[in-house]
Amino acid sequence: MSTKTISLRIAAYERLKRARRHPRESFSDVVLRAQWPDLGITAGELLEWYAERGPVLSERALDLIEEAKTADAPPEDKWQTVG
Numbered sequence: 001m002s003t004k005t006i007s008l009r010i011a012a013y014e015r016l017k018r019a020r021r022h023p024r025e026s027f028s029d030v031v032l033r034a035q036w037p038d039l040g041i042t043a044g045e046l047l048e049w050y051a052e053r054g055p056v057l058s059e060r061a062l063d064l065i066e067e068a069k070t071a072d073a074p075p076e077d078k079w080q081t082v083g
Contacts, residue, residue: 016030016031019034
């Protein structure tokens, strides 16, 4: 059986550890037993959703985004020499 090493945050490790049915159950068994809901949608489904329901953001929200984009400036170039 092949294996793969992964890194987990401590909180994720503790949650996985608590999900074991008994102390000797492997983490692989816990992961394989987990239910992963299929919540994703395709780009086509998203376009269809927009066509049926219209824009998701209000005009005010779009205006605020546009204001933020206009006010945004590139970060200072820390590599530029003063001369």
